[in-house]
Structures are given as C-alpha cells and as structure tokens.
Amino acid sequence: MDALLTTDLPLPNRRVGKVRDVYDVELPDGGDGVLIVASDRVSVFDVVLANGIPGKGKLLTRLSRFWFEFLTDEFDHHLVSTNPRDIPGLSDADYVALEGRIMICRKTRVVPIECIVRGYLTGSGYKEYLAEGSVCGISLPGGMVNSDKIESPIFTPSTKAEEGHDENISFDEACEQVGVETMTAIRQTAMNVYLRGRDYALERGIIIADTKFEFGWTADNQLLLIDEVLTPDSSRFWPADEWQPGQEQNSFDKQYVRNYTEELVSQGRWDKTEPGPELPDEIIENTLARYEEAINRLAS
Numbered sequence: 310m311d312a313l314l315t316t317d318l319p320l321p322n323r324r325v326g327k328v329r330d331v332y333d334v335e336l337p338d339g340g341d342g343v344l345i346v347a348s349d350r351v352s353v354f355d356v357v358l359a360n361g362i363p364g365k366g367k368l369l370t371r372l373s374r375f376w377f378e379f380l381t382d383e384f385d386h387h388l389v390s391t392n393p394r395d396i397p398g399l400s401d402a403d404y405v406a407l408e409g410r411i412m413i414c415r416k417t418r419v420v421p422i423e424c425i426v427r428g429y430l431t432g433s434g435y436k437e438y439l440a441e442g443s444v445c446g447i448s449l450p451g452g453m454v455n456s457d458k459i460e461s462p463i464f465t466p467s468t469k470a471e472e473g474h475d476e477n478i479s480f481d482e483a484c485e486q487v488g489v490e491t492m493t494a495i496r497q498t499a500m501n502v503y504l505r506g507r508d509y510a511l512e513r514g515i516i517i518a519d520t521k522f523e524f525g526w527t528a529d530n531q532l533l534l535i536d537e538v539l540t541p542d543s544s545r546f547w548p549a550d551e552w553q554p555g556q557e558q559n560s561f562d563k564q565y566v567r568n569y570t571e572e573l574v575s576q577g578r579w580d581k582t583e584p585g586p587e588l589p590d591e592i593i594e595n596t597l598a599r600y601e602e603a604i605n606r607l608a609s
C-alpha cells in the first residue's frame with residue numbers, strides 16, 4: 310500500500326494541516342460541516358517528514374471514531390459520519406480512497422487553545438519539574454520521578470500558534486485570551502474525557518500518560534469536542550505491564566518516531582527545520598506495528 314500524502318478533492322476551502330486536509334462540506338442535515346481527511350503524513354517537532362506511514366491515517370481515524378462513539382453518551386462532539394458517500398459529487402475513485410480515513414464533522418470556530426491533560430510526569434513536563442518543582446507553573450509534590458503517576462491529573466493549556474511552536478500558557482492567560490467561562494468549561498470537559506479514556510485504556514493494558522484535546526463553538530454557540538481524540542498522535546500511550554517509574558517508557562505512540570529523529574539531530578544530520586528527513590522502512594514498520602497494537606487493544 311502506498312502512503313496517501315496529499316488530497317485534492319473538488320470541494321471548497323481546502324486547508325492543509327500538518328497531518329490532515331480539511332474541506333467544507335454540507336452535512337446531511339443541511340448544516341455547516343467540515344470533511345477531515347487523515348493523510349499518512351507524519352509530523353515531528355512541527356515538521357512534516359519526507360515520507361509517510363502507509364495506513365496511519367486510517368488507523369488514527371478508526372481510533373478517533375471509536376472514542377467519539379464511546380464518549381457520545383456524555384460529551385457533545387463534532388463527529389457526524391465516517392461514510393464518504395455522505396459527501397455528494399465525488400468520483401468513485403475518491404470514495405474508495407477516502408474509505409476509513411475521513412470524518413464528516415460539524416463545523417466550529419476553533420477555540421485557539423490546545424487543551425493538554427497530563428496524568429503522568431514525562432517529556433518537557435518532567436524537565437520543568439526537575440528544574441522548578443512544577444509543570445507549566447502548577448506545583449507538584451516533591452520527590453516525583455520520571456514517568457510517575459500524577460495523582461490528580463493536571464490541565465496545562467498552550468496556544469495554538471499559526472506559525473512556529475505552541476507555547477505553554479497559564480490557565481489565567483488562557484482565560485484572558487478566550488474568556489474564563491469557556492476555559493472553565495473546557496478544562497472540566499477535558500479532564501473528564503481524559504479520566505474516562507484513561508480508566509478504559511488501563512483495563513486494556515494501556516496507560517494514556519497525557520493527551521491534547523481541541524474544542525470549538527458551533528454557529529448556535531454549542532461547545533463541542535473536536536479534532537482527533539485520544540490517538541497515538543495526540544497522546545502518549547505506554548504498555549501498562551512494562552510501566553516502571555524512574556525511567557523513560559516504551560511507547561505505542563509517536564515517541565518512537567521522535568526518538569529516531571532525535572538521533573539524527575544528535576548526529577548532526579537534521580536540525581528540526583524543514584525539510585523533514587525520510588523515515589527508513591524499519592522505522593515505518595515498527596511505528597505501524599505499535600499503532601496497530603494500541604488500536605487493536607482499545608478499539609476491538
């Protein structure tokens with residue numbers, strides 16, 4: 310199977326994200342919708358790599374779809390359909406190419422805040438904890454080690470930068486940008502979705518260490534959970550039976566690709582800027598195997 314790297318559908322207002330292509334569509338009920346096509350592109354440190362991971366977009370779509378259905382009794386979200394035939398006017402070839410990798414969603418005004426929930430101490434959060442005893446300004450108990458569980462998960466918003474990297478901000482700064490009511494609602498929902506996903510995943514042998522959510526407002530001012538949910542692109546997934554606080558963890562997620570590219574950086578072969586390097590076949594296969602393992606445990 311070849312990787313699907315770009316799309317060019319005869320639909321209005323194409324926006325090309327790092328990983329997904331978004332178009333405007335009319336929803337089956339006549340409302341404003343967006344078509345989100347998950348390509349097989351991979352981004353690391355906000356740079357899209359030269360080649361993709363064939364089938365990755367389908368795996369991520371399958372998992373997001375699972376979670377939206379799992380959460381639908383309790384949380385308002387944007388997913389309307391995953392059936393390409395609900396988009397009128399495409400060719401048969403397009404319908405086949407889109408099968409399994411699209412979400413037709415309610416269109417929203419995206420709240421420009423990345424809503425990060427951390428249930429374990431890792432990555433940049435761990436580095437900050439070592440230096441300051443806090444993560445994004447939230448102080449944590451003393452004596453914690455790398456990959457420790459954070460007993461009360463924390464909410465650490467960041468900006469959704471149009472250019473460059475997202476920047477961590479305090480809850481108060483986020484409130485200044487989008488309003489205290491919106492932020493209070495989002496924080497509550499993000500935490501509840503994380504806790505529900507975390508508990509379910511743990512029963513299936515996966516620790517969701519941290520994750521990022523997005524929210525948006527509909528035209529009639531309903532706040533919805535949007536974008537992708539609890540995937541290995543937006544979260545850290547660790548095998549629960551191998552979890553050992555005090556060290557880095559094995560992972561089912563993009564960390565494996567990050568580690569490979571970090572090696573290139575330390576060898577002076579890449580400087581984290583465009584153009585991104587090419588992933589060797591072995592890294593592609595191992596990444597796919599990890600994603601498949603996680604998704605089979607969670608969504609089947």
Ligand SMILES: Nc1ncnc2c1ncn2[C@@H]1O[C@H](COP(=O)(O)OP(=O)(O)OP(=O)(O)O)[C@@H](O)[C@H]1O
Pocket residue numbers: 325326327328329330331343345387414415416417418419469470523525535536537
């Ligand atoms: N229901 C929705 N309504 C409007 N926009 C949405 C909706 N769901 C997701 N999006 C947007 O679709 C885009 C998905 O593409 P992708 O995640 O690849 O972009 P990106 O390069 O990561 O950019 P961003 O930093 O904005 O996420 C994101 O910009 C996301 O905010």
Ligand SMILES: [Mg+2]
Pocket residue numbers: 326
């Ligand atoms: Mg994104």
